Amino acid sequence: MIKHDVVIVGSGLAGMRAALEMCKDLDVAILSKVYPSRSHSGAAQGGIAAALGNSEPDSWEEHLYDTVKGGDFLNDQDAVEEYVKAAPDVIYELEHFGCVFSRTPDGKIAQRSFGGHSKPRACFSADRTGHTILHALHEQLLKHSKSIKIYSEWYMHSLILDGDRCNGVVVSDIRTGAVEVMQARAVIFATGGYGRVFNITSNAFAGTADGVMAAFRAGIPLEDAEFVQYHPSGLYRQGILFSEAARGEGGYLLNGEGDRFMEQYAPARMELAPRDIVARAAQSEMDAGRGVDGKDIIHLDLRHLGEARIMERLPQIRQLGIDFIGVDCVKDPLPIQPTAHYSMGGIPTDKTGHVITDEQGTRVNGFFAAGECACVSVHGANRLGTNSLLDAVVFGELAGRSALAYVNTVGHAKVNESHEKTKVLEQFENIFQQNGSESYNDIRDEMKTVMTENCGVFRDEDRLKVCIDTIQKLRERYERGKVTDKGKVFNSEIYEIIELGNMLGMAEIIATAALARQESRGGHFRTDYPKRDDENFLKHSLTYPKDGELEIKYKPVVITKHQPAERTY
Amino acid sequence: MATFRIKRYNPEKQPEPYYEEFQLDIPQGATLLDCMNQIKWTLDGSFTYRMSCRSAICGSCAVKANGHALLACQRQASHLVKNGDTIVLEPLGNMKPIKDLVVDFKPFWDKIDKIKPYLQPKTRAPEKERLQSPEQFKRIDDSSTCIMCGSCYSDCNVLEVNDKFLGPAALAKAQRFVEDSRDGKTHERVKELSKPGGIWDCTHCAECVERCPKPARPFDRIKEVMTVALEERVTNNTGARHAISFTKSIKSSGRLNENTLPVESVGYFNVKGLFDLLPVGLRMLFKGKIPPILHKSIDDVDDVKRIFMEADKE
Numbered sequence: 001m002i003k004h005d006v007v008i009v010g011s012g013l014a015g016m017r018a019a020l021e022m023c024k025d026l027d028v029a030i031l032s033k034v035y036p037s038r039s040h041s042g043a044a045q046g047g048i049a050a051a052l053g054n055s056e057p058d059s060w061e062e063h064l065y066d067t068v069k070g071g072d073f074l075n076d077q078d079a080v081e082e083y084v085k086a087a088p089d090v091i092y093e094l095e096h097f098g099c100v101f102s103r104t105p106d107g108k109i110a111q112r113s114f115g116g117h118s119k120p121r122a123c124f125s126a127d128r129t130g131h132t133i134l135h136a137l138h139e140q141l142l143k144h145s146k147s148i149k150i151y152s153e154w155y156m157h158s159l160i161l162d163g164d165r166c167n168g169v170v171v172s173d174i175r176t177g178a179v180e181v182m183q184a185r186a187v188i189f190a191t192g193g194y195g196r197v198f199n200i201t202s203n204a205f206a207g208t209a210d211g212v213m214a215a216f217r218a219g220i221p222l223e224d225a226e227f228v229q230y231h232p233s234g235l236y237r238q239g240i241l242f243s244e245a246a247r248g249e250g251g252y253l254l255n256g257e258g259d260r261f262m263e264q265y266a267p268a269r270m271e272l273a274p275r276d277i278v279a280r281a282a283q284s285e286m287d288a289g290r291g292v293d294g295k296d297i298i299h300l301d302l303r304h305l306g307e308a309r310i311m312e313r314l315p316q317i318r319q320l321g322i323d324f325i326g327v328d329c330v331k332d333p334l335p336i337q338p339t340a341h342y343s344m345g346g347i348p349t350d351k352t353g354h355v356i357t358d359e360q361g362t363r364v365n366g367f368f369a370a371g372e373c374a375c376v377s378v379h380g381a382n383r384l385g386t387n388s389l390l391d392a393v394v395f396g397e398l399a400g401r402s403a404l405a406y407v408n409t410v411g412h413a414k415v416n417e418s419h420e421k422t423k424v425l426e427q428f429e430n431i432f433q434q435n436g437s438e439s440y441n442d443i444r445d446e447m448k449t450v451m452t453e454n455c456g457v458f459r460d461e462d463r464l465k466v467c468i469d470t471i472q473k474l475r476e477r478y479e480r481g482k483v484t485d486k487g488k489v490f491n492s493e494i495y496e497i498i499e500l501g502n503m504l505g506m507a508e509i510i511a512t513a514a515l516a517r518q519e520s521r522g523g524h525f526r527t528d529y530p531k532r533d534d535e536n537f538l539k540h541s542l543t544y545p546k547d548g549e550l551e552i553k554y555k556p557v558v559i560t561k562h563q564p565a566e567r568t569y
Numbered sequence: 570m571a572t573f574r575i576k577r578y579n580p581e582k583q584p585e586p587y588y589e590e591f592q593l594d595i596p597q598g599a600t601l602l603d604c605m606n607q608i609k610w611t612l613d614g615s616f617t618y619r620m621s622c623r624s625a626i627c628g629s630c631a632v633k634a635n636g637h638a639l640l641a642c643q644r645q646a647s648h649l650v651k652n653g654d655t656i657v658l659e660p661l662g663n664m665k666p667i668k669d670l671v672v673d674f675k676p677f678w679d680k681i682d683k684i685k686p687y688l689q690p691k692t693r694a695p696e697k698e699r700l701q702s703p704e705q706f707k708r709i710d711d712s713s714t715c716i717m718c719g720s721c722y723s724d725c726n727v728l729e730v731n732d733k734f735l736g737p738a739a740l741a742k743a744q745r746f747v748e749d750s751r752d753g754k755t756h757e758r759v760k761e762l763s764k765p766g767g768i769w770d771c772t773h774c775a776e777c778v779e780r781c782p783k784p785a786r787p788f789d790r791i792k793e794v795m796t797v798a799l800e801e802r803v804t805n806n807t808g809a810r811h812a813i814s815f816t817k818s819i820k821s822s823g824r825l826n827e828n829t830l831p832v833e834s835v836g837y838f839n840v841k842g843l844f845d846l847l848p849v850g851l852r853m854l855f856k857g858k859i860p861p862i863l864h865k866s867i868d869d870v871d872d873v874k875r876i877f878m879e880a881d882k883e
Binding site: 034035037038039040042043091092095096097098100101102103104105106107108109125126128131132135139140142143145175202204205206237238240241315316319320323324325326439440441483484485487488489490491492493 | 579580581582598600609610611613614615617618619620621622623624625626627628629643644645667668671674681682686687688690694696697698699700701702703705706709710713714716717745746749751752784
């Protein structure tokens, strides 16, 4: 049995920031199924929000209001307030760590405009902001390598809960296939999102719901799972991200007729309306047959920005266009379509990072979550661009601080090693032994297609029922799958199969929560209930496991400063 | 129909690697990674490689295609087809294979660790950000695009014969701090980087620049560190002395003085180093390969001097 004071699962921005918060006092382990520097936080491009006011006067109050309005008033405003207030210091700290930021002529951190933010608030590093922050934190991790043990290419299988207390995780070393119990006084999940359940997604192959489903299987509900963000500018057919910064820098969105169609949907903010509104507008244009060449294509036009500006501010975007679709955005518009991008929902936590299990805020002792896998909720029904990197760093730090305080009050609890280990070994053995004929690849493809087609930008009761029905059938077929690689060394096939199991579970939760929410709010749009319904649905959903079925309960939204108002841009 | 000729290795099954061929229709617009996934998901589930973001930013999927390292997700498969129909896939070089295309990155990361890959600030943290001009940012902009994919490390010609060499990625990462206006250890860093295994062990082949999938271009960064090392007068080492002697000779005569270069490189007072040169010198003497004792300038040496003057002005 491996023993540490704290185990952090996931090594993106949230996980690494949490580790740095505790490493001076505790023996910390951080686990990644890839390498820390390969975490998906690194794919974030456009920026990280903070009201620094480096190019225009700004305030946390405005950041708060923009975030709440952007989230369609489902955000818990007490948490949002702490979060936006913490933002400037968090950015300065990253800068002090050595993070490489683009600069204003007088040497301050440069800031640009972003969708839904009323001020230029996005601190950035060209168009690779996530990458530079990830590497700055990774550098700090290496600096503190004596007190932080990095487990690269280890996979987390399950959470060890004993009543209301968390005592560790069961993991395996991908390189050797060895299953181990990791005993810890506290566990922090920073496992990211689950966009891989969709066909068109900007997410890495690693975004497969491992963390959220491990929590769910341990009996913890998932909050607001129905709220998935579709980013307006994914590369056509591939879904690879073209940063909103392209529009922040002045890019246009054009339909097949060459019109800047946002005029019809958000005349005041145009291309810089929040993502849910822009994605819906783009999808509506395509559905009405106004896509480019009649296809599901919208044009992202940057030509008027000129080569110099593009090379200074958006060099990666340009290269991605050239490499992946043979289009140079200096000369031609980029073909895009909405792509599943971010999960607003996740493991419910309070604003200190403690995982909670009900509307009373009952804590799971010793279990914390931060970043995309968690739902605090600061993003409500729709996250604003550049608010997610901030979420990861702010709540990574807070979760680390909370875990540190908690660990100082408890020792290691007893863990039944063989019992915990056996459960995971059995899962491996079941997959190896089941002499099925079903192709896991077909199951995965069908899941992704049914989710994008029926649980995407626009949803309705019939489509969601098709979705749930299909997923349930796929789950049955999953039990009869056929595995080819039965080895122990770096068996990536078996891990993909386990991930698929997690995704099937998550897909059903998303669709079920979406079916229950009979209104339209933020990223969740029901064509059969096209209006927001504050009377019945101004509340967070909590989806629980119950006797193999799903049970949905709700908890109220915390409203402090801003009463829900009509949302126009 | 294209043939993917893949180097397979599974230590659990057999100790030696072997090649296996798979036939696949390359779908229009498919990247190499898309094709690898097709092979894994429809033809042989045991085919093993790393991947994650599939948008050229995580650095997981670097492999060798047709003998050169690249990011599988970044390249159109159809562009890689050679001899009419074949793409050869092999694991990255200079690292030990674990299984199929997965290699052991430990030596790579160990070397990153060695260059102290974190900011060592000059000043105490101010209340707000440390100021840095756009020009100062530009000095570290390119090196900070490195995604640690290992492509440069794989194809580095020095590492093939000298595994003590820190390698292009670590040295490019070092430049990121050497030239960061906020870092206070520039001198200590270039001193450390001038030791054996450091910047002067690079043979300037620029293979790493060819392989780098990002604007990091390691050899360009190595040259920048060399420049800083000379500016900081960290010259008490063979590499720096070699560079200085080389420049001096060209500047004064327009050609290389092959008699003084080795002596000046090891240093006039380095008795052991000079003795080490003797056997080579003697062998050259017996074979009649000793350059003329009297070193003559080229005819247009004044033009060369003018070039140096212009360069010095910049």
